[in-house]
Amino acid sequence: MLNKKLMSKGILKDILIVAIGVLVIWIGLQVVFxxxxxxxxxxxxxxxxxxxxxxxxxxxxxxxxxxxxxxxxxxxxxxxxxxxxxxxxxxxxxxxxxxxxxxxxxxxxxxxxxxxxxxxxxxxxxxxxxxxxxxxxxxxxLKPPINYVIIVIVIGIMVVKQMTKKKNEKELSLQDPFKKNDSNVESTANIPELDKLEKDKAYSNHDNDSSTKAEKQESEKDQK
Missing domain, CATH: 2.10.109.10 (Umud Fragment, subunit A)
Structure with a gap:
């Protein structure tokens, strides 16, 4: 119901703007001529x-x-x-x-x-x-009935314009505001620098584990 009222107000506004524009032009021509x-x-x-x-x-x-x-x-x-x-x-x-x-x-x-x-x-x-x-x-x-057909077409265009405008506004209001931002965030898997850091860390951990294991074996030999 609210959308219909807003659409009616939009149509009336467009008609009023056109009417005022025509009136101003007509008065201007009367003054000039x-x-x-x-x-x-x-x-x-x-x-x-x-x-x-x-x-x-x-x-x-x-x-x-x-x-x-x-x-x-x-x-x-x-x-x-x-x-x-x-x-x-x-x-x-x-x-x-x-x-x-x-x-x-x-x-x-x-x-x-x-x-x-x-x-x-x-x-x-x-x-x-x-x-x-x-x-x-x-x-x-501009003689009847053609002038009435033209008026109906103009009003129809205004109605379609207002309906399209309201539809677009509704779609924008329902859209997830975070969706666009998420799509622009790059996954860490796609960043080469981070991949290299992860690999270096893995190698470092592997070397530490090997050193610890070797030290443990040496200690066991000494005890025997």
Missing amino acids: GTQNPFYVVASGSMIPVLEVYDVLIVQGHVPFDDIKVGDIIVFNRPSGHDRVIVHRVASVIDDEPKTIRTKGDANPASIPGTDFPITKEEYIGKVAYVIPQVGYVTQL
């Missing part, structure tokens, strides 16, 4: 061939709306209803006070009222700074 969402995926072919469907756009929100000029590609909320995000090229400035612009998709025959104009600072999100081709295909993998 000056917009709540610096990444957008092209969803239509209105800007082909410059922008293809599934291209990922990195938007720079720090570029002021007043600095936007004809020819810039910008991201903005649809003027009519603010219900869609559009990425089109600036076609003209139709008013200066306040600044109002008209856009058009490169692949579209003309600007669309309510979509391409009138665009003011209120609709403006940012200027397209970078384009990452076709990376938007990854977003298709």
